Every structure is written in structure tokens, then in C-alpha cells.
Amino acid sequence: MIDEVEETSGNEAEDGRPFLPNHLVEELGVVFLVTGVILVLASLGRVEALRMPHIFFAGTLGMMRGVAPWFATIVLMVLVIFLVALPFLDKSEEPHPLKRKLFVLIILAVIAMWIAFTIMGF
Amino acid sequence: MAEERSRVSGLIFRMGSIFTRSRDWIISRSGLEEMIKETEEKKVPKHALNPMFCLGGVTLVALILLGLTGLFLDSYYEPSDVEEMTDVSRAKLSIQRIVNEVPFGFYVKSVHSWAANVMVITILLHTLRVFATGSYKNPRELTWLIGVLLLVFTFTFLTTGYVLLDDARSQSVVTTFSDLIYGIRDLPVIGGAFEWLSAWANDLFIGSPITGEGVLVRAHWIHTTALPLVTLVILLGHFYLIRKHGISGPL
Numbered sequence: 001m002i003d004e005v006e007e008t009s010g011n012e013a014e015d016g017r018p019f020l021p022n023h024l025v026e027e028l029g030v031v032f033l034v035t036g037v038i039l040v041l042a043s044l045g046r047v048e049a050l051r052m053p054h055i056f057f058a059g060t061l062g063m064m065r066g067v068a069p070w071f072a073t074i075v076l077m078v079l080v081i082f083l084v085a086l087p088f089l090d091k092s093e094e095p096h097p098l099k100r101k102l103f104v105l106i107i108l109a110v111i112a113m114w115i116a117f118t119i120m121g122f
Numbered sequence: 123m124a125e126e127r128s129r130v131s132g133l134i135f136r137m138g139s140i141f142t143r144s145r146d147w148i149i150s151r152s153g154l155e156e157m158i159k160e161t162e163e164k165k166v167p168k169h170a171l172n173p174m175f176c177l178g179g180v181t182l183v184a185l186i187l188l189g190l191t192g193l194f195l196d197s198y199y200e201p202s203d204v205e206e207m208t209d210v211s212r213a214k215l216s217i218q219r220i221v222n223e224v225p226f227g228f229y230v231k232s233v234h235s236w237a238a239n240v241m242v243i244t245i246l247l248h249t250l251r252v253f254a255t256g257s258y259k260n261p262r263e264l265t266w267l268i269g270v271l272l273l274v275f276t277f278t279f280l281t282t283g284y285v286l287l288d289d290a291r292s293q294s295v296v297t298t299f300s301d302l303i304y305g306i307r308d309l310p311v312i313g314g315a316f317e318w319l320s321a322w323a324n325d326l327f328i329g330s331p332i333t334g335e336g337v338l339v340r341a342h343w344i345h346t347t348a349l350p351l352v353t354l355v356i357l358l359g360h361f362y363l364i365r366k367h368g369i370s371g372p373l
Binding site for chain 1: 161162164165166167168170171176179180183184187229232233235236237240242249250253254255256257258259260262263266267270273274277280284291294295298301302303304305306308309310313370371373
């Protein structure tokens, strides 16, 4: 059974601001700002972006060291499956996070767990 | 003097006329007219410039910077573990050459490194924002699914990028990845049934648990050819869906 797709025009903002030139100019401002920040960070002498053990891998390392490699494999697989399944599990039309307590709790638990394992992995 | 001035203004006018005619010719032949008209009439919701709604765009800027600096770095990088002197592979030597000898090499490598970190952080925050505002709900499920794929690709980019460094960090990343793949085999109860899968995946992606030529060549191919191509196609799909469904509403 295919769910009915909600009607969206893609340009739903009838009372919004014009894309040309207002929004485009502001978007370009953001582009220059981000590029500028990265260029300035890169010019701060011979400083590596982040030192090893790299913060993005530390969570996985923490799970491997703290529990077992197979645990890290399971957690990563379940996490990806959960993210893929999320729109089909959370069928409510309510966008506000406080009215989707279960899913918000799951995500908060995952973030808390990841921070804990990241600390362990360092 | 006045004659000279009128000659210059005439030249500018003729150049302007050539530009206008060229532009009109391209628009009429390419059928861009409708798209331009639609863009001119398009309105954007006021919350679109909220920093939390700009994170996808920031990720894109970082990705473009990564692509540009990556093209530069790849023209000097050699994915080979053949040692030219004791304990120094060609890959490592080529990185040293980029940093020490190539004009602006160190700076470009540094921009690549910072842009990668910015991209990972902003894509994670973007995912959290999409979750927080419930933007994955009907009718944007497919946009979310493609986004999850892009998130996985981002971490694959990060992993393979680290492997290419061919130093202590890449050894650590390869070992971690290898342990993750072998983790399938070590799963309690059902692990034995998937031993073939972990062996196959390890052979395909790593070849051996220490960084060797097989690993570097595979990682280089994935990092510079396979992933960029697939990411580009998927990214276009992501943009198409965002354009079709529009920016999701604020809370």
C-alpha cells in the first residue's frame, strides 16, 4: 500500500522573499563566509586540522576497546538501518520534536552513547 | 580626444551587443528561457537563511572546496607503497613533496584537510536539523534516504582519505576498518554463518590488515573516482528532490 504523497508545490513560500536577487546574494554571502573561514583556518601555520586519534573515529575505537569489535559492527549497522527506516517508523505528521518523544529519546541516547565511546576511544 | 572617447564607447557598445546576442542565442537554443523565468518568479521562505537551514549549503561549499583541492593534490599523489628509501613509501614521499616542494602545496593540503572536517561536522549537524524539524516525513522520505546515503559516503571519503596518507593514522584507520569487517565473523551465535562475508569484504577493501599497495590503490580509486562519481549523481538527485518538494517548514 503506497501512502498518499502530501501535496507540495516546491515553491510553497508565496509570502517569501524573491530568490533573485535577494536570496541569491545572501546565499553567496554564506558561501564566501564559509570559504573564508576554511581558508583562514588552513593558513594558521603548519597546524593539522585535528590530531590523532581522530575524533570522528574515536567513537568506533571506543566501542572496540571498551566492548568488542563485533559490538561496534552491530551498532554501526543498526544505526544506518535505523536512519534508513526512520521515515517509515515515524509516520506521524507532527514535526515538533517534543511531540515525537520516542524518536527524540532514541537519537539523544545514541548521541550520549557516541560521546561516551568517543571519550573512551581517545 | 572626443573622437577617441566615442570610438571606445562604440567598441564597448558593440562588445555589449555581441554579449547580449550570444546570451540570447544560448538561451533560445538551450530552452533555458522557462527555467530562468521560473527562477525569477521563485520565492524562498523567510526561514531559509536561518543558520540551521544553511547547513546543507555549507556542506556543499566544503564539498566543492574538497573537489577543487583534491584535483590539485591528486595530480601529485602517487598511490604506491613501493619504498624508495627505508620505511618511506612513494605515497608518503609524494605527500612530502606536495607539502615541501610544490608551490602552495602545503596550503592546498591544509585547505583539503580543514574542508573535510567542516564537511563532516556540518553534514552531521544538517542530519540532526532535518531530524529535529521532522523534515524526513511525507513527502520528503526519498530526500532523507539519499541524505543518509550521502552521510555514509562522507564517512567513506574520510576513511579512504586517511588511508591515502600512508602513515600511523592510516595504519590505525585500516586496522579499525579491518576489525569492523572481522566483527561480522565474531558476532555471537550467527557470526559463523557470515565468515565468508567478512573474508570477502576484507579481501575486497583491504587485502591485508596492514597498509599495502592493494589498500592504497583501492582506497585511491574509491576516494578519487568511484565515490566522487556516485556522489555527484546522488547529489543531483538530492537537489532535484529539494527543488521539487521545497524547503521544509520551521518548527
